[in-house]
Each structure stands twice: as structure tokens, then as C-alpha cells.
Amino acid sequence: MYVQVSGVTKTIKHKQVLDEASMSCEKGKVYGLVGPNGSGKTMMLRTICGFIHPDAGTVEVGGKPVVFNENLPVRMGAIIETPGFIGNKSAMWNLEYLAGLDKGWDLKETLRLLDIFNLYKKREDKVKSYSLGMRQKLAVVQALMEHQELVLLDEPTNGLDKASVGVFLDEIDRQRESGTTVIIASHHDDEITQVADAVYTIGEGRIVDCVERSSTVKASNGEDAEGVGDSAD
Numbered sequence: 001m002y003v004q005v006s007g008v009t010k011t012i013k014h015k016q017v018l019d020e021a022s023m024s025c026e027k028g029k030v031y032g033l034v035g036p037n038g039s040g041k042t043m044m045l046r047t048i049c050g051f052i053h054p055d056a057g058t059v060e061v062g063g064k065p066v067v068f069n070e071n072l073p074v075r076m077g078a079i080i081e082t083p084g085f086i087g088n089k090s091a092m093w094n095l096e097y098l099a100g101l102d103k104g105w106d107l108k109e110t111l112r113l114l115d116i117f118n119l120y121k122k123r124e125d126k127v128k129s130y131s132l133g134m135r136q137k138l139a140v141v142q143a144l145m146e147h148q149e150l151v152l153l154d155e156p157t158n159g160l161d162k163a164s165v166g167v168f169l170d171e172i173d174r175q176r177e178s179g180t181t182v183i184i185a186s187h188h189d190d191e192i193t194q195v196a197d198a199v200y201t202i203g204e205g206r207i208v209d210c211v212e213r214s215s216t217v218k219a220s221n222g223e224d225a226e227g228v229g230d231s232a233d
């Protein structure tokens with residue numbers, strides 16, 4: 001498995017935000033992560049990034065352990081929480097700045113992504129002049145522009161118009177074809193159903209279900225069961 005989260009438990013300020021949560025993701029597949037507000041979707045993504053230190057359990061990406069503040073997944077792009085762009089600088093400046101010295105950054109790919117999301121002509125405009133949806137699309141461009149192996153997206157279509165959602169879903173298909181593993185946390189079930197190879201459901205910090213598009217259910221504990229919608233535990 002490319003991503004392996006095993007029995008992660010985390011308590012923050014006396015609240016258990018993850019409760020022995022486990023999920024696994026194959027390379028080159030797209031996963032949905034759904035669940036009610038406060039169920040732990042963002043916490044799960046932060047755990048995979050190595051942004052939180054679990055009280056128990058382990059995370060591995062690409063066969064390497066992810067350790068808080070030490071070993072973070074290297075080939076990873078993400079939108080987690082509100083994307084932080086510098087408003088007084090142009091979109092292009094922000095993308096180049098965030099790309100830093102990463103050898104994976106690809107100008108041609110970045111311009112292609114700006115183009116498909118209708119931002120190409122506005123790439124030299126200051127980000128503070130961008131609308132909410134435009135900023136969100138810029139964040140998607142930033143998460144995808146470096147040919148990452150793993151992309152984690154928290155509510156990536158928030159604020160996007162219908163046409164832009166379509167462009168986004170097509171782009172995720174393209175990412176899958178190029179071998180990227182994508183995990184999308186979302187409340188938009190219709191979009192997730194359309195694009196994901198498998199959908200994990202989280203409730204009160206526990207992964208409670210995993211439904212694969214092939215209609216075979218594979219529980220997070222590794223057991224197989226037949227039929228869509230069966231519980232994972």
C-alpha cells in the first residue's frame with residue numbers, strides 16, 4: 001500500500017479526534033474521505049502529512065514511516081485548511097515562491113493548470129484581487145503543479161462554479177492516469193462518487209466504512225466482504 005494509516009489515535013484538549021483510525025491507499029488511485037462536520041477528516045489528512053503527532057498508531061507513505069516534525073512525505077502536494085497566499089503579490093509570484101527550489105516544479109505544467117482553470121490571463125494579477133473561487137483554484141494548481149506522488153485535498157471544490165468542478169474532476173482523472181495517489185475530503189458526495197476508486201467514511205474519529213467503486217468492499221482491517229455499503233468493522 002502506498003499510504004498506510006494503522007490504528008491512529010489522537011486526543012486534543014481532552015477530545016478524542018481520531019480513534020484507532022486505519023486506512024490504506026494504493027498508488028495511482030483516488031480516494032474519497034467523507035463524514036459529518038467534526039468527524040475527523042481534516043485530522044486524518046493532517047496525520048498523513050505528519051502535521052500531528054499521534055498518541056498511538058503509525059503512518060507510512062511510500063514504505064517510509066511518517067514522523068511528526070521529522071519525516072514528512074516528500075513528494076506531496078496538499079490543500080489543508082485555507083490556502084495561504086500573499087495577497088499583495090501576483091498569482092504567478094506565489095506559485096514560484098511556494099515551489100521554492102523543488103526540482104519537481106514544472107513551469108509548463110503550472111501554466112497548463114492555470115489555463116484549464118481560467119486563471120492563465122490573470123496569473124500576474126495580485127491574489128488579493130482574486131475571488132474566493134479563484135483562490136481555491138489557485139490552491140488546486142499549487143497542490144498539483146509539482147507532479148507529486150501523493151496529493152491530499154481538503155474540500156477542494158469549495159467555492160468552485162459547476163464548470164470549474166467539471167474541470168477539477170477531469171484533472172483528478174488525469175492525475176490518476178499519471179500514477180498519483182489522491183485523497184479528497186469532501187461533503188460533495190456526488191463529486192466523490194464520480195471520481196473516487198474507493199470512499200472511506202469517518203465518524204467520530206473512526207473509519208467506519210470503505211466502499212470501492214468495483215463494488216467489492218475492503219475493510220480497513222484487511223478483510224474482504226461482498227456488496228456495496230457493508231460496514232468495514
Ligand SMILES: Nc1ncnc2c1ncn2[C@@H]1O[C@H](COP(=O)(O)OP(=O)(O)OP(=O)(O)O)[C@@H](O)[C@H]1O
Binds near residue numbers: 043
Ligand atoms: N485545535 C483543536 N483543538 C481541539 N479540538 C480540535 C482542534 N482541531 C480540531 N478539533 C476537533 O477535532 C474534531 C475533528 O475535526 P476535523 O477538523 O478533523 O473535522 P472534519 O471532519 O474535517 O470537519 P468539517 O467537515 O467540519 O471540516 C472536531 O471535533 C474538532 O472540534
